[in-house]
Amino acid sequence: MVILVAGNLTLTNAQARPEIRLVLQVTVDGLRADLINRYQAGFGKDGFHYLMKQGTVYTNAQYQHANTETIVGHATLATGTFPSQHGMIGNVWFDREAGELSYNIEDADAPLLPSREESSEGEQVDPAQKLARTKGRSPAVLLAPTFGDGLAAYYGGRSKVFGVSGKDRSAVAMAGRTGKAFWFSTDNGDFITSSYYYDDYPEWAHRWNVQRQAEKYAGTEWKLSAEISSYLLAEQDDRPYEMDLKGYGRTFPHRFGKADNKLFFTQLLASPIGDQLLLDFSKELIINEKLGKDAIPDYLSVSFSAVDVINHFFGPSSLENEEIIRQLDRTLADLLKFIDQTIGLKHTLIVLSADHGIADMPEYMTELGYAAGRLVPEEIVATANQAGQQFGIDEVVRFFYRPYIYLNDEKITAAKLDYALVEQAIANALTDFDGIELAVSIKSLATEKGNPLLEQVRRNQHVIRSGDIYIIQKPYYFLFDEGPIPSMHGSPWRYDTHVPIIFAGPGIDAQTIHRRVHPVDVAATIAAFLGMTPPAAAQGTPLKEVLR
Numbered sequence: 001m002v003i004l005v006a007g008n009l010t011l012t013n014a015q016a017r018p019e020i021r022l023v024l025q026v027t028v029d030g031l032r033a034d035l036i037n038r039y040q041a042g043f044g045k046d047g048f049h050y051l052m053k054q055g056t057v058y059t060n061a062q063y064q065h066a067n068t069e070t071i072v073g074h075a076t077l078a079t080g081t082f083p084s085q086h087g088m089i090g091n092v093w094f095d096r097e098a099g100e101l102s103y104n105i106e107d108a109d110a111p112l113l114p115s116r117e118e119s120s121e122g123e124q125v126d127p128a129q130k131l132a133r134t135k136g137r138s139p140a141v142l143l144a145p146t147f148g149d150g151l152a153a154y155y156g157g158r159s160k161v162f163g164v165s166g167k168d169r170s171a172v173a174m175a176g177r178t179g180k181a182f183w184f185s186t187d188n189g190d191f192i193t194s195s196y197y198y199d200d201y202p203e204w205a206h207r208w209n210v211q212r213q214a215e216k217y218a219g220t221e222w223k224l225s226a227e228i229s230s231y232l233l234a235e236q237d238d239r240p241y242e243m244d245l246k247g248y249g250r251t252f253p254h255r256f257g258k259a260d261n262k263l264f265f266t267q268l269l270a271s272p273i274g275d276q277l278l279l280d281f282s283k284e285l286i287i288n289e290k291l292g293k294d295a296i297p298d299y300l301s302v303s304f305s306a307v308d309v310i311n312h313f314f315g316p317s318s319l320e321n322e323e324i325i326r327q328l329d330r331t332l333a334d335l336l337k338f339i340d341q342t343i344g345l346k347h348t349l350i351v352l353s354a355d356h357g358i359a360d361m362p363e364y365m366t367e368l369g370y371a372a373g374r375l376v377p378e379e380i381v382a383t384a385n386q387a388g389q390q391f392g393i394d395e396v397v398r399f400f401y402r403p404y405i406y407l408n409d410e411k412i413t414a415a416k417l418d419y420a421l422v423e424q425a426i427a428n429a430l431t432d433f434d435g436i437e438l439a440v441s442i443k444s445l446a447t448e449k450g451n452p453l454l455e456q457v458r459r460n461q462h463v464i465r466s467g468d469i470y471i472i473q474k475p476y477y478f479l480f481d482e483g484p485i486p487s488m489h490g491s492p493w494r495y496d497t498h499v500p501i502i503f504a505g506p507g508i509d510a511q512t513i514h515r516r517v518h519p520v521d522v523a524a525t526i527a528a529f530l531g532m533t534p535p536a537a538a539q540g541t542p543l544k545e546v547l548r
């Protein structure tokens with residue numbers, strides 16, 4: 001109905017919204033939803049507390065796909081759809097055609113832009129990045145458009161779209177195809193990009209890099225920022241199953257090595273410094289790219305990586321985890337204050353979430369009395385091969401990279417066997433394996449019903465990239481490629497699927513919502529808030545409490 005008021009057309013809800021000049025999407029890598037509850041007492045009032053008191057907080061947001069890894073979660077947040085459609089089914093998958101592993105955003109046609117004349121190489125400890133065949137990076141294999149891509153189309157290319165992160169995959173996924181991405185180099189401490197995005201570094205980024213901010217921390221240390229008695233996990237510092245990153249130590253203070261130490265920049269990323277450097281770089285970006293300066297909304301994704309790195313090395317129930325999240329709270333407060341001063345929080349739509357959660361270490365859970373453990377990949381492959389031998393096939397497994405087993409199609413075809421039957425027999429044998437909850441034959445997905453885990457596997461299923469059998473470990477059992485890394489995520493269990501979703505901004509109510517929602521809803525909600533159609537492949541539903 002059209003109502004005329006004093007000669008003016010009454011505005012619709014969408015039109016009446018205050019002017020949004022910036023969409024700020026904050027993603028905290030590995031921030032399981034309950035961690036911000038556990039550490040609340042140590043937070044200041046301007047970081048998480050600000051968002052929780054001013055915003056709409058969803059306490060029960062759950063990922064719906066099975067392989068809860070970094071690229072999978074980020075791509076889901078960005079595109080609003082599942083890995084079956086956006087194609088990012090894992091940090092690493094087996095490229096059947098090439099016969100080798102592929103790192104999600106690797107792209108030989110998009111080499112890194114050198115950020116300085118001399119090149120240096122750090123030691124790569126990220127198990128996924130280590131497997132990349134090339135240093136080039138781009139979103140070429142991301143199969144669905146992102147919210148940022150939608151913004152670019154809606155405003156005729158006038159919106160500025162950026163993704164920045166401590167990790168390449170977390171910047172690239174959020175920037176989509178139309179945005180620009182920068183990420184932290186563990187080779188030299190610069191924020192780098194690739195030829196997909198630029199021919200040369202923008203002047204301001206070059207200026208930031210030549211200051212060599214990261215190197216200033218050489219020889220310093222990461223200390224607790226408050227009295228140890230103020231920490232809930234004060235007793236959880238020195239545990240034998242934590243990892244000592246070659247001299248970084250298992251206990252506070254953690255010492256950064258010299259700048260020429262191959263692990264120096266990784267150590268920074270495993271400390272509050274990693275997030276602080278990202279904040280500093282983001283501020284330069286906001287100023288120099290003039291984000292939020294006109295009525296055309298811009299988009300900035302900031303994905304903080306330090307919590308995840310700490311989770312992996314020390315576990316989520318460590319003093320390091322409590323301290324890194326306490327420090328992140330301050331970094332977040334600093335970011336919000338800066339946005340308020342430069343753009344105005346009244347012009348900013350903020351959404352905070354995470355790409356996945358984290359499991360406590362099997363050794364810790366065993367101490368508590370849980371059934372927990374670590375699975376050995378060679379034993380899983382041997383079990384599958386044994387099942388294949390019952391059909392007269394030697395080495396039926398072509399490749400195993402968690403969570404997928406890829407079978408040798410040629411051998412099964414040559415033996416003139418019913419493929420589905422062989423696959424199911426192997427899956428059955430693996431389901432009997434100690435520590436495996438369920439091995440899912442992908443061929444059976446079309447007909448199998450009932451088990452909610454199957455739905456999670458189905459949403460993870462991409463016809464080219466996924467394997468033939470999906471292995472789901474029991475809770476608190478870890479699947480490894482190589483390691484051991486003390487703590488892991490990547491399962492379909494709640495400790496890995498449960499993440500925060502918080503929306504804050506003008507016109508958004510302060511409220512806590514306990515109904516179950518999903519990270520695929522995020523992109524659809526941002527789009528609806530701006531009056532836009534969701535990204536093309538989005539499956540999520542706009543969250544009504546944010547839109548009212």
Ligand SMILES: [Zn+2]
Binds near residue numbers: 069071308355
């Ligand atoms: Zn992650």
